[in-house]
Amino acid sequence: MNMPSKVVVASTDPQTVFITPYDKIGKIMMIEIDNQATSAVTVVIQDVFTPMTTDETPNPTEQIVDRKVITVPAGAEYHYKTDGYIEILGHCQVVANVTATACRITICYEFE
């Protein structure tokens, strides 16, 4: 099945993977991490969005919600087929505990 994907390198600066359109819900379908760095890398997949104004929260602020945390040992590969159960409401970004250009993260996704 064809679906969009993006590769980013592990970085302590958040790397944008995709932006969910207003009328859609993002679904992460697969995650692959190839860590050829010399140390373990912890990767966090985050969902960034601002909720609507509600009766209880008249001035909502931007939320950053961790959706998945994965630690991959040095020299290891990680494959994870999620089948869409990780939902992204807003912007999907990836952030790591270290910056490592030898650690590449591939995320396949869909919009529903």
Add this chain to the structure above:
Amino acid sequence: MFRLFSQTPELLQPGHFVKFESDREEFCGAEHVPANSFWKVTITQQITYTRSFIVPPSEKKTFPWNNHSDYSSYLNLYPESTSTLYEILVGLKGGKNMLIYPIIPSDHYINKLESPHLEIRLEDEIRRQISPIRVYDSPVTEPKLMVWTVKDMETFYTRIYNEGSDFEKLVIHFIVNRCKIEKITYEPEKYRIIQDYTMFMKGR
């Protein structure tokens, strides 16, 4: 003025007839629509429109359907012409734990049981289960919720409540069947009945 069908209803077509049924003098407070009057649909146009809402857990939002320059808070789904009827098919997506309630006037739930012990209360886990529309009741692929609006009708509201434990995004897809209508003086053989909300409230 709204109805949850058991299957996706057909949209009104030119040549179809409607009856605005009410137990008051006029339908939903719209002076140009006398109670129990018959109208003929002459022209139709279909407009799609989508809104989405991200709601924190255990929080609610009430939004009106009438027209206002603040289009982010108001749905703007009322006609501006007295010869227009909006027949709006409502499809829902996402928000698996969202509860959706029709409200009119601003804080009065329309759908309720007759028992005085089961007034809808969102803060009560049992009493908030009375009458909410959920995504599976009218999914975007098979919408079953229909709302009708006319110019100057009393303001109709929808309240959404997230009873889940995480933020949820509810996407509401409207198919607006914009119908030009003209009043007729005879009772046609077949017609669609559009009921005033007050008729739902009988027996309170």
